[in-house]
Structure formats: C-alpha cells, structure tokens
Amino acid sequence: MWDRIKLEPSKFALHLAVLLIVAIWTFPTAGLLVSSLRDKNLIATSGWWTALSTTDRSAQGRMAEPAKQVSKDGKFEISGSLFEGAETAGVVKAFGLKVQKPDEFVAGSTATTEDGKTLTVMNDGSYIYTSPVAFEGDSGKRLFYINSVPPKFTTDNYSNVLFSEGIGRSFVNSLTVTIPATIIPILIAAFAAYALAWMKLPGRGFIIAVIVGLLVVPLQMSLIPLLKLYNATGFLSKTYLGIWLAHTAFGLPFAIYLLRSYIAGLPRDLIESAQVDGANDFKIFLRIVLPLCFPALASFAIFQFLWVWNDLLVAIVFLGSGEDQLVLTGKLNGLLGSRGGNWEILTASAFVTIVVPLTVFFALQRYFVRGLLAGSVKGG
Amino acid sequence: MADIKLTKLNKSYGSVHILKDVSLDIKSGEFMVFVGPSGCGKSTLLRAICGLEAISSGQLEIDHAVVNEVPPSKRGIAMVFQSYALYPHMSVYENISFALENQGLPKDEIKKKVEKVGELLQLTPYLARLPKALSGGQRQRVAIGRAIVRGAKVFLFDEPLSNLDAALRVQTRMEIAKLKRDMPNTTMVYVTHDQVEAMTLADRIVVLQAGRIEQVGTPMELYEKPGNTFVAGFIGSPKMNLVTGAPATREKCTTMGIRPEHLQISTKASAKAIAGTVEYTEILGSDSFIYVMTEQGMVTARESGSTAIKNGNKVYLSPIAEHIHRFNESGQRIN
Numbered sequence: 001m002w003d004r005i006k007l008e009p010s011k012f013a014l015h016l017a018v019l020l021i022v023a024i025w026t027f028p029t030a031g032l033l034v035s036s037l038r039d040k041n042l043i044a045t046s047g048w049w050t051a052l053s054t055t056d057r058s059a060q061g062r063m064a065e066p067a068k069q070v071s072k073d074g075k076f077e078i079s080g081s082l083f084e085g086a087e088t089a090g091v092v093k094a095f096g097l098k099v100q101k102p103d104e105f106v107a108g109s110t111a112t113t114e115d116g117k118t119l120t121v122m123n124d125g126s127y128i129y130t131s132p133v134a135f136e137g138d139s140g141k142r143l144f145y146i147n148s149v150p151p152k153f154t155t156d157n158y159s160n161v162l163f164s165e166g167i168g169r170s171f172v173n174s175l176t177v178t179i180p181a182t183i184i185p186i187l188i189a190a191f192a193a194y195a196l197a198w199m200k201l202p203g204r205g206f207i208i209a210v211i212v213g214l215l216v217v218p219l220q221m222s223l224i225p226l227l228k229l230y231n232a233t234g235f236l237s238k239t240y241l242g243i244w245l246a247h248t249a250f251g252l253p254f255a256i257y258l259l260r261s262y263i264a265g266l267p268r269d270l271i272e273s274a275q276v277d278g279a280n281d282f283k284i285f286l287r288i289v290l291p292l293c294f295p296a297l298a299s300f301a302i303f304q305f306l307w308v309w310n311d312l313l314v315a316i317v318f319l320g321s322g323e324d325q326l327v328l329t330g331k332l333n334g335l336l337g338s339r340g341g342n343w344e345i346l347t348a349s350a351f352v353t354i355v356v357p358l359t360v361f362f363a364l365q366r367y368f369v370r371g372l373l374a375g376s377v378k379g380g
Numbered sequence: 381m382a383d384i385k386l387t388k389l390n391k392s393y394g395s396v397h398i399l400k401d402v403s404l405d406i407k408s409g410e411f412m413v414f415v416g417p418s419g420c421g422k423s424t425l426l427r428a429i430c431g432l433e434a435i436s437s438g439q440l441e442i443d444h445a446v447v448n449e450v451p452p453s454k455r456g457i458a459m460v461f462q463s464y465a466l467y468p469h470m471s472v473y474e475n476i477s478f479a480l481e482n483q484g485l486p487k488d489e490i491k492k493k494v495e496k497v498g499e500l501l502q503l504t505p506y507l508a509r510l511p512k513a514l515s516g517g518q519r520q521r522v523a524i525g526r527a528i529v530r531g532a533k534v535f536l537f538d539e540p541l542s543n544l545d546a547a548l549r550v551q552t553r554m555e556i557a558k559l560k561r562d563m564p565n566t567t568m569v570y571v572t573h574d575q576v577e578a579m580t581l582a583d584r585i586v587v588l589q590a591g592r593i594e595q596v597g598t599p600m601e602l603y604e605k606p607g608n609t610f611v612a613g614f615i616g617s618p619k620m621n622l623v624t625g626a627p628a629t630r631e632k633c634t635t636m637g638i639r640p641e642h643l644q645i646s647t648k649a650s651a652k653a654i655a656g657t658v659e660y661t662e663i664l665g666s667d668s669f670i671y672v673m674t675e676q677g678m679v680t681a682r683e684s685g686s687t688a689i690k691n692g693n694k695v696y697l698s699p700i701a702e703h704i705h706r707f708n709e710s711g712q713r714i715n
Contacts, residue, residue, distance in 0.1 A: 269465035274478070275451070
C-alpha cells in the first residue's frame with residue numbers, strides 16, 4: 001500500500017516533467033513549420049495556431065468605375081466582384097461604406113444611402129450598385145468589407161527562399177562544410193582512441209591527460225593564432241580545407257575522449273581473443289573495435305554535426321562571405337537584417353536550417369538505445 | 381605434439397609478486413588442470429603461457445622452443461575464455477573463421493574447415509546466427525570451435541564452465557572430456573576453482589596457492605597422499621578434517637588429517653575415538669554428512685545412505701588407521 005502511494009506521485013511527476021519537456025521542444029518547432037507553410041498575408045495577420053480555422057479580417061476594395069455603368073429599368077447599375085484579380089478569395093461576411101464601419105451591413109442585405117443609391121454585396125463578393133441618376137466621376141467607389149479567409153497552405157515560401165533568396169546555395173555550402181568536418185575527426189579520433197585504450201605506448205597516461213586538458217580550452221582563444229597561421233601558409237585561408245581542419249582540431253579532444261572511454265570499456269577478453277586469433281592491432285581495430293563502437297561513433301557524429309551545422313563564429317572567421325562560401329547560419333543572419341519583416345521568408349529559412357539536424361538525429365538515435373554488445377560475454 | 385616447460389617463472393606487477401618461481405613440466409598430450417583458491421595466480425599462469433601476460437623472469441618453452449617473447453598467435457596455442465569472448469557482431473561462422481582468415485588461408489579451405497568443426501560440435505544449424513541468438517552452452521561450443529579450427533597444439537581453458545548452470549556444466553564437462561579423448565595429441569591446460577572438474581578431467585592436477593605450486597600429481601595421488609595440509613584441505617569434498625591437539629599427538633604428528641568418509645561414527649565410547657556433540661546433519665540421500673563439535677573444533681563425518689543420528693547426540697568418531705594422514709609442524713606430510 002505504502003509503496004503504491006509513495007511511488008505514484010513521483011512517477012506522475014516524472015511523466016509530467018517529460019511531457020513538459022516534449023511540449024517545450026515540440027511547440028516552437030511545430031509553430032515554425034506551420035508558419036512557414038502559410039500564405040504570407042495570413043502570417044502577417046494571425047498566429048500559426050489559427051492556421052486551420054478561417055480568419056476574419058477587414059479589407060477594402062474598389063468597385064468598377066462609372067464608365068462601366070449600364071442602364072436598366074430606368075436605373076443605373078454597376079456590378080462586378082470584389083475578388084476580381086485578387087490573389088486570395090474568401091467569403092464576404094459584412095460590408096460597409098465607411099472605413100470606421102466595415103461591418104455595417106450583413107452580406108446579402110441591401111444598403112441604401114441618403115441619395116437613394118442602393119448597394120448589395122453577396123457572400124461570394126459580387127455586388128450590385130444602383131442609382132436613380134447616372135454615376136459620375138473617373139474612379140469606382142471604395143468599399144469596405146469583412147472578408148473571412150479559409151485556411152491556405154503553400155510551399156511557395158520554400159521555393160522562394162531556396163531558389164530566389166540564396167538559401168539553397170547556402171544549404172549546399174553548409175553541407176560542404178559539415179560532412180567532411182564530421183567525418184575527418186571521427187576517422188582520426190577512432191584510431192587515436194583505440195591506441196590510447198589498448199596499445200601499450202610510453203607516456204600513454206600523459207597523452208590522455210593532455211587531451212582531457214584540451215577539452216577545457218576555449219575555442220575563441222585559438223582563433224587569432226590559427227588565423228595568423230592560415231594566412232602565413234596562404235593556401236588554407238578562406239578555403240573549405242581550412243575550415244575542415246579547424247573544425248577537426250576543435251572537435252578532436254572531445255572525440256578522442258568520448259571514443260577512448262567507450263573503447264576502453266569493451267571487454268578485455270574480446271581484444272585478447274582476437275590477439276590469440278592472430279589479428280594485429282590494425283585488424284583488431286577494423287574488424288572488432290570499429291563495428292562495436294558504432295554507438296559511440298554515432299553519438300559523437302551527432303554532436304559534431306550539430307555543432308558544425310549551427311556554427312557561425314568559425315565559419316565567419318575561416319570562410320569568405322561570398323555566395324559560394326556563405327553557410328546557412330551566416331545567410332540566415334543576413335536575412336534577419338535585410339528581410340526582418342518578411343516572416344514567411346524567415347520561417348521557411350529557419351525550417352530549412354533545422355531539417356538537416358533533425359534528420360541526422362532521428363537517423364542515428366537508435367544507436368544510443370541499442371545495446372550492440374548483447375551476446376558477446378556471459379549472460380546476455 | 382607439444383610439451384610445455386616452465387622454469388622458475390616469475391610474474392610481478394610492480395611490487396606485487398603474483399607468480400613465484402613456478403617450475404612445471406606439462407607433457408605432450410596431457411590434460412593438466414590448475415586449481416587453487418581465487419587470487420592464487422592460476423589464471424595469471426595460464427595467461428602467461430598464452431602470452432597475454434609478459435613474463436617477468438624465468439623461461440617458458442613450448443615444444444622445446446623458448447617462447448617468452450613470442451606473440452600469442454605464434455605460439456601454436458588456442459584459448460577458450462571464461463566469458464567466451466565471442467565477437468558479438470560476427471556470425472558463428474565468422475567467429476570460427478576469424479583466425480583462419482588472419483592466417484590468410486584461401487576461402488574454400490576456410491569454409492571446409494569451419495563446416496567440419498561445426499559438424500563436430502553440432503553447430504551446423506547455427507553457423508549463420510549471431511552469438512546473442514545462442515544459448516550459453518552453444519556459445520561455449522562456439523568458443524571451443526574457434527580453438528579447434530586452428531589446429532592448435534595446445535589448448536588453454538580459463539574456467540570455461542563457470543558461466544553455465546549446474547546441469548549444463550556437467551554435460552559440457554563430459555563434452556570436454558570426450559573432446560580430449562578425440563584429440564589425444566593435443567596438450568590441454570585447464571584452469572578451474574572447482575575441484576570436481578579438476579578430479580574428473582585431469583590427467584594431472586597442479587594445486588596453486590599464493591603464486592606457488594603446492595603439489596603436482598594425478599587426482600588420486602592428491603587425494604590419497606596430499607603433500608601438505610593445504611592440498612589436504614583443498615582436494616576432496618567435504619573437506620578433510622585437520623585435527624590438532626591430543627588425537628594428533630597420539631598419532632605422533634602435529635596435524636592429523638582424516639577424510640569424513642574414513643571416520644567411523646558410533647554412540648559408544650572407545651579409546652582412540654574423538655568425542656563430540658552433533659551440531660548439524662545433512663542427509664543427501666546417497667550419503668549423510670554429520671558435523672560434530674569436538675574439543676579440537678568442528679569435525680565432519682560421512683555415512684552412507686541415511687543416518688539415525690540426531691542433532692545434539694553425543695558421538696564418538698574413530699579414524700580408520702590406514703587412512704590417517706600425518707603432517708608435521710610446518711604442515712608437510714610425514715610418511
């Protein structure tokens with residue numbers, strides 16, 4: 001009895017906390033996605049959570065000019081549709097002749113003005129404006145109405161940002177930076193980690209201590225010396241090779257540290273068994289250690305990929321700002337300044353930016369969960 | 381055909397001395413078992429023979445060649461690890477073929493050999509499986525298969541049965557005995573802390589304690605003529621009674637050893653008997669163990685079948701004269 005009573009609230013609290021965290025993560029992402037798919041006029045007038053409902057907004061239109069009037073039963077009449085030539089159609093709920101009162105008359109009813117003119121506006125936006133005397137003037141009369149717009153989704157924003165705003169090109173640039181900058185440190189670190197975990201080297205402990213020490217060196221501290229070095233060599237500055245090497249260097253201490261502790265945790269018997277089976281260190285590494293440390297490789301790959309993908313500082317310092325080198329974060333930063341008011345562009349760009357990290361995470365996350373070692377040693 | 385010769389072998393980790401002047405001859409084709417309490421260095425000795433531990437001083441010869449500095453794979457040995465050490469990401473076939481692959485054998489030859497071993501160990505239906513899809517006994521057989529397929533001259537077993545449950549352990553023990561019969565020329569060295577395994581499998585047993593060899597001999601030699609009190613207490617189940625004081629003095633020794641099965645238990649007093657009170661009895665069906673508290677401490681006696689003796693009974697234990705083991709003050713056997 002006591003167990004139940006004590007256990008339940010803590011479990012409940014845990015579930016609640018998890019739910020809260022999930023909500024905190026999911027909500028903005030969902031909002032971003034929904035916003036990026038909405039019509040740009042709708043984003044400006046209502047929040048993303050109203051995306052599935054029709055929205056009422058006041059609008060104004062102009063009726064056809066008097067030149068188009070026709071004479072009918074001794075009266076003069078102008079007719080047409082409010083939505084002629086408009087991008088977004090909708091349903092007219094109410095209309096009015098004064099800007100202060102766009103909802104004065106219900107759609108379908110007939111409004112009569114003091115000088116005997118009558119105006120009827122139907123739901124579909126068609127109107128009939130009649131007058132006992134001929135209309136005069138050059139331009140049509142202004143009309144105010146409440147337009148209820150149905151939900152509308154579009155991928156225009158994406159094609160816009162990808163092909164006209166230059167996000168597409170930056171996306172490719174980001175991938176060009178990120179993929180090698182993830183793979184190179186993994187390759188180097190895996191070899192180093194195996195050596196530091198299982199090979200008898202003089203000064204192994206010292207090397208490990210130095211690597212752990214390098215973990216706490218702030219990246220910013222090395223930017224200027226590194227940049228000077230690059231400029232001195234000439235061929236590395238403002239090149240992709242240069243930034244790959246920079247990201248590799250910044251990522252290596254963590255990579256070696258993470259992989260070494262994982263590889264050192266592999267059962268000793270496995271390595272020794274392979275030694276007795278006549279495998280040399282290189283073969284043990286390739287055939288036994290590398291396949292078994294895949295979860296660690298995957299988790300480091302996720303870390304490094306996300307870090308490089310989201311990096312702005314290193315990219316600004318080591319890459320140029322030309323179209324062929326500007327990465328997504330840099331481009332996004334630029335868009336914020338130049339197109340700050342265009343939400344449809346910003347949301348679509350932001351979503352393009354996060355879609356790759358999300359894909360990487362979901363593709364590799366199962367390696368966190370799966371126990372690859374099951375069955376190797378006793379029990380299992 | 382390979383014999384193993386150890387001469388004054390020492391192994392120390394820094395100041396910790398694990399193996400102390402171990403000298404031993406293992407004859408070709410012999411089944412040698414190392415037993416001893418945990419921490420006695422038996423596994424270290426095996427690993428030193430294997431080449432996984434460097435030897436601090438002394439000499440190790442396999443097949444008349446000094447192999448102190450030879451890597452494990454070049455010593456002509458195969459090792460079966462306690463944890464099986466199967467490669468978890470490789471199928472049974474790949475596990476068995478890994479060593480052959482490292483030798484650079486052609487593929488069809490590897491296939492032939494692996495299939496032959498698979499047949500021998502009844503693993504043929506499982507060759508494509510991963511180790512995690514096998515039972516404990518099957519994993520054990522794969523580990524043995526890996527050793528067999530290389531055609532090694534020396535097999536080293538490091539407590540291979542300790543991860544199996546009791547029933548499977550007996551079965552696998554018999555399989556290993558059969559394996560040895562089928563491969564009479566292969567030298568096998570087997571480490572265990574289970575003296576039943578040692579007694580049933582071994583041609584000869586090495587009893588180790590604190591890094592030293594206490595005694596080497598056939599199972600029956602160790603049972604019948606333990607060289608010192610340690611071996612006397614270690615071999616045999618239940619343990620041999622080691623009695624000091626008046627009964628030992630009567631036999632002209634410091635410590636008198638008498639096995640439980642060599643004590644006659646009676647409720648009537650007699651001159652040479654040791655008197656005591658029954659503390660506890662265990663009736664196993666085939667035999668019964670009676671634990672008697674005497675002036676010299678707890679003494680165990682064995683009776684065939686069931687027993688009429690109850691807890692609290694006053695009993696007299698008389699040793700059968702020809703089965704008395706006599707040890708001097710330093711614990712060595714007196715003949």
